[in-house]
Amino acid sequence: MNVTSRPAGIYRPKSFGLDLDFYAHAAASGVVHIQRCEACRNFQHPPRFLCFTCSSKEFQWEAIEGTGTIYSWSLSHFTIDTAWSDSLPYATVVVESLEGVRFVGTFSGPENDLMISLPVNIRAESIDENFAYIWFDPILEVVKKNG
Amino acid sequence: MISQDTRLSQSCAVVGVGETPHYRSDPVDAAHLILEASLAALNDAGLRPKDVNAILPPEGYISSEELAAQLGVDDLRYSTTVHMGGASSVAALQSAAMAIATGVADTVLVAFGWDGYSSRPTAPQRPQRSSRLPQRPFAELMRNYYAPYGARLAVQWYGFYIQRYMELYNVPPEAALQVALTARSHAALTDGAYLKDKPLTRDQYFSSPIIVEPIRRYDCCLETDCAAAVILTSPERAKDLRHQPVAYLGGAEGHPHPADDITNRSDMLRLGLHSAAPRAFAMAGLQLSDVDFLEVYDCYSHVVLLQLEALGLAEAGGAADFVANEGIGLDGSMPVNTHGGLLSHGHGWGMNHIVEAVRQLRHERGSAQVSGAQVGVVTGYGDLGDGSIAILGRG
Numbered sequence: 001m002n003v004t005s006r007p008a009g010i011y012r013p014k015s016f017g018l019d020l021d022f023y024a025h026a027a028a029s030g031v032v033h034i035q036r037c038e039a040c041r042n043f044q045h046p047p048r049f050l051c052f053t054c055s056s057k058e059f060q061w062e063a064i065e066g067t068g069t070i071y072s073w074s075l076s077h078f079t080i081d082t083a084w085s086d087s088l089p090y091a092t093v094v095v096e097s098l099e100g101v102r103f104v105g106t107f108s109g110p111e112n113d114l115m116i117s118l119p120v121n122i123r124a125e126s127i128d129e130n131f132a133y134i135w136f137d138p139i140l141e142v143v144k145k146n147g
Numbered sequence: 148m149i150s151q152d153t154r155l156s157q158s159c160a161v162v163g164v165g166e167t168p169h170y171r172s173d174p175v176d177a178a179h180l181i182l183e184a185s186l187a188a189l190n191d192a193g194l195r196p197k198d199v200n201a202i203l204p205p206e207g208y209i210s211s212e213e214l215a216a217q218l219g220v221d222d223l224r225y226s227t228t229v230h231m232g233g234a235s236s237v238a239a240l241q242s243a244a245m246a247i248a249t250g251v252a253d254t255v256l257v258a259f260g261w262d263g264y265s266s267r268p269t270a271p272q273r274p275q276r277s278s279r280l281p282q283r284p285f286a287e288l289m290r291n292y293y294a295p296y297g298a299r300l301a302v303q304w305y306g307f308y309i310q311r312y313m314e315l316y317n318v319p320p321e322a323a324l325q326v327a328l329t330a331r332s333h334a335a336l337t338d339g340a341y342l343k344d345k346p347l348t349r350d351q352y353f354s355s356p357i358i359v360e361p362i363r364r365y366d367c368c369l370e371t372d373c374a375a376a377v378i379l380t381s382p383e384r385a386k387d388l389r390h391q392p393v394a395y396l397g398g399a400e401g402h403p404h405p406a407d408d409i410t411n412r413s414d415m416l417r418l419g420l421h422s423a424a425p426r427a428f429a430m431a432g433l434q435l436s437d438v439d440f441l442e443v444y445d446c447y448s449h450v451v452l453l454q455l456e457a458l459g460l461a462e463a464g465g466a467a468d469f470v471a472n473e474g475i476g477l478d479g480s481m482p483v484n485t486h487g488g489l490l491s492h493g494h495g496w497g498m499n500h501i502v503e504a505v506r507q508l509r510h511e512r513g514s515a516q517v518s519g520a521q522v523g524v525v526t527g528y529g530d531l532g533d534g535s536i537a538i539l540g541r542g
């Protein structure tokens with residue numbers, strides 16, 4: 001079904017270290033931030049201690065432009081997560097941001113509109129200081145695949 | 148052809164195989180099953196536990212030390228465990244070959260077993276020993292970045308790349324159907340297959356529920372409690388043993404990058420097997436046209452399609468045409484999963500695929516025998532993209 005608001009009681013990650021930093025930046029600003037290597041300027045996600053391109057340890061947290069395209073999704077008709085039971089079937093979506101990294105989140109448009117390369121806005125909904133929920137909002141109304 | 152060291156080719160042979168039945172009833176102790184399968188493999192080889200000097204146990208459930216203690220292996224010289232999920236069983240053959248080729252050990256027990264049914268995610272209560280299974284490499288990432296959005300099961304993570312595969316290449320649903328139906332028809336010819344007496348029809352398949360699109364219930368591997376084991380030794384020693392030896396002709400493992408996050412791989416559809424397969428064939432000095440049958444890791448039907456392409460049987464997106472036109476049944480141009488696979492035989496993490504390949508190459512398979520089989524390929528697939536391959540040959 002079309003998921004437009006976050007289901008109650010979703011799994012909350014007990015993040016620490018760099019993963020917590022990722023969420024804290026998003027929660028504080030409402031904008032997703034990702035690691036950018038100070039040496040080679042590579043963007044990377046999920047956050048890691050080393051730059052996987054040049055092995056540098058120096059990073060900035062940089063706000064993403066905020067747009068991307070749908071890379072893939074998983075449309076569940078079955079779940080063990082009771083928070084999601086009432087939303088079945090629901091999509092868990094992978095989006096590639098303009099910076100070239102990919103995030104998992106929820107698409108706020110109709111699930112029938114899901115298609116590879118569909119442009120979306122990437123939004124962080126602050127839940128508390130340690131967690132933000134990632135949304136993908138459709139930018140354009142979709143012209144239906146089959147007319 | 149890529150350049151590849153060939154020292155492991157024909158460095159050892161499989162001389163014994165054993166497996167337990169597949170159970171889906173009362174909770175079992177996986178360690179007991181592993182011991183049973185290990186003894187069965189030793190008996191099959193005509194060897195005693197004291198002949199074994201290396202043990203490669205599966206992760207969790209039982210250590211090499213406990214296996215050695217229980218079996219009476221009193222001179223254990225080498226042990227290691229491969230941590231590649233479902234790719235571990237086939238990758239462990241590579242470690243066994245390395246141990247034998249270098250003289251570190253001469254006779255190796257490779258064992259697998261688990262309580263896949265008793266510890267399934269929906270089980271009311273998991274057996275005590277299950278807690279020993281180590282955390283998968285992607286577990287923390289999954290909890291931090293996938294789980295909040297309702298994706299907590301392997302089938303949901305597989306959905307990410309199977310969905311992309313189906314969309315990019317317009318793969319018809321009949322391709323996965325054919326994998327599932329073929330597996331079931333092979334299980335019907337296999338003693339010990341959990342679904343031997345349960346035929347599957349096209350109508351049943353298409354009326355089975357979708358778990359995660361496009362994966363239907365009958366595309367999913369069984370959950371079974373089971374164990375299987377194989378014994379490897381040097382080619383010289385193999386000659387004097389009971390059965391036709393099955394030679395290790397080549398093998399390799401491969402890992403996608405990054406292995407711990409499915410979503411940020413530059414190409415989500417590039418598997419470990421894409422890099423492993425060419426190396427294994429180069430090591431064996433063989434080509435696909437030399438291969439008589441495949442035992443392909445089949446956690447989901449669609450994953451078989453992806454691996455047929457990674458092996459080079461078809462271009463990217465071309466597996467559906469291969470399955471439809473060439474055929475993967477016993478009468479097809481490339482028989483696949485001649486025992487029924489994880490889909491219909493049981494979930495032995497691919498050790499049952501190795502056991503089946505050995506039986507095919509010994510020409511023991513009766514009505515399921517691939518006529519005149521000389522070379523068989525086994526693949527492993529685990530931890531959402533890790534791949535392994537073994538090329539085995541008669542004699």
Ligand SMILES: [Zn+2]
Binds near residue numbers: 040041042052053
């Ligand atoms: Zn860098």
